[in-house]
Amino acid sequence: MDFDLSEEQRLLKESLDRLISDRYTFEQRKAYGQSAEGWSRELWAQYADLGLLGLPFAERYGGSGGGPVETMLVMEAFGRALALEPYFATVVLGGGFLRHGAGEGLCAELAPKIAGGSVTLALAQTERHSRWNLADVSTRARRDGTGWLVDGEKGVVLHGDTADRLVVTARIGGGQRDRDGIGVFLIDAKAPGVSRRGYPTQDGLRAAEITLAGVRVEPECVLGEPGAGLPLVQRVVDEGIAALCTEAVGAMAVMHELTVDYLKTRRQFGREIGSFQVLQHRAVDMLVALEQARSMAMFATMMAAEENADIRRNALSAAKVQIGRSGKFVGQQAVQLHGGIGMTMEYKVGHYFKRTTMIDTAFGDADYHLRELARRGGSLVAA
């Protein structure tokens, strides 16, 4: 058992840290966010040069064959930066569907383009009434010769407004919430029948509502087994949860640092506010919440590649519970301990708070996962 990074991982971390401190100051981020697409194409190209976009792909596809630990390092750095680029949507989620669900031909075509930065992806899974139930799918896919025609509406598709291709879940058979009968399709975002309404999100990213009207999908663009797509979706979502957990830890760590620094500089009643014990203890409680979250993000990273789906889901649910709870506490207290300044759009801390809040609402919040964990009833702590 060891928590050390390998030499290569250490170098990756160093180059990420350098990139973030050079290119992701708060002011720079604001400028990227104000561009038409809401993120920086120039940085995206730089990520490609650094090998970040090909990270999880095999070398024969132009990738570097990285695993969950490499993804963790990237996501934590992006959490610290509050990065706006569609890395999570494209590389973690989209890349996950390619790796676990696409045939050789599709991988050979698409993975190098993702790695090179010329194609971005988004996952169109949530629907207006599905909440976090991955099996709740009303969008339909029907046979059309050798291919398929997809009809339906998808919502809160992260980076769906700029994505070149969309990974879409659609029902081939069964009732709206049946676990069987789900298919996963890769759709060109500019294909006839696709319409998108893009918008900014609370946390400064972009998303889209997407309507699919008789969109044609070729047979090679079906991911996984048509009709048995749920385990594939679940698997990729679990990897996504692990990535979001580490992103949240990066954001929480910054909030904690900002808060402790502020306690040492802000003066009231003739002394540093950090000399007030009630604030000291609050800062310690934040540290405890942060470190517990960090531990669970590591656990999630380790368990994301677990083949046994039950064990994996319990682990990822547990991590999401911890991240949700810690994130809420650290975020709220970070704002509170800054007083009025913490409430302003001009100041960093609120932006981190908004991001961790939205991470909680992605793929199931803390209460949802606690309920799932309790419902499944498996013990987490069995030695």
Added chain:
Amino acid sequence: MDLRFTPEELAFREEVQTFFRENLPPSIHTKLLESKKLAKDDIVSWQRILNKKGWAVANWPVEWGGTGWTPVQQYIFQEELQLTPAPQPLGFGVTMVGPVMIAFGSEAQKKRYLPRIANLDDWWCQGFSEPGSGSDLASLRTAAKREGDYFIVNGQKTWTTLAQHADWIFCLVRTDPQAKKQEGISFLLIDMNTPGITVRPIITIEGGHEVNEVFFDDVKVPAENLVGEQNKGWDYAKYLLGRERTGIARVGLSKERLRRIRELASMERDGDRPLIEDERFREKLATVEVELKALEITQLRVVAAERHRTDNKPDPASSILKLKGSEIQQATTELLMEVVGPYALPYQPEREDEERWNEPPIGPEWAGPVAPTYFNWRKTSIYGGTNEIQKNIVAKAILGL
């Protein structure tokens, strides 16, 4: 980064488990499983079994009988003690006064006391707290005055755990009343059989006798019983309190408790189904399990970081072990209260005490210790430095506030 144990570490765990299975007396095991009190003899005989194997003082340097295990092995050993469950070697000797003697004691002291600590020939207790000096320990007043080859000790210690069994007590005493409060304190070893010492029980809220008051009335202590230098006792005490980094979280103990809670909640009926099927109960259980899993990983991070430690700066993660560990232990006692329900009520102390145990139980066989354990476990956020004091320390030492 690989959070799995190596094959060698797993083999080591196997070895520890096998030894415990084959050598832990079943009567002791049963008492621990059922949260019953251990007798002094139980603790002594088990520590002697461990000592024969060379495992009683696993954490000490090899030359004094330690094992030379890696931090991960030490962790596994501790965890297996808690999971089995088996009694811990007596901490006052093994993790407190022993290491202090090894670091600061004279050769004569080491030769005389250390082997007897390992074999539990001497039962040690800790005389730090006083009625007027708890969190503000450095204000302590028990006085030791040098007269020829002796110190004459007068004063009172309190909360002294298991002093009723003790042969020896290690005390912080004031040797220089004039100096700044931290600078006039010495670390003194006192034979409990010396004339002038009186031990009085303090009964804690659940009805048990764990702690005592210890009075010193002109107690003559040979000067050779001073550890290290006179008036340097505060440094040694800080060393002692700062050493226990990873054991305090007691993750293994909480794991074992949760296992027991699941087992009992599957047996207890709630209407026409077992309690374990109640959603709200399961959510509470899951909540504690999530926190414990996180703490386990946090603990492993601290253990793994041990080998990179060069200075004495504590790992930020280590600071949270006592805070979270005590909260989680307390939460498990609350869950057990919920499992036992109305049969938490009967007070049946005699069932804790084997000798007088002949009446049939009231309610479920296992109910007796549940409420007492809940009450008693409030202590974990008080002793060893209260959780508020822990936060003061973290705020200062780690956050620099």
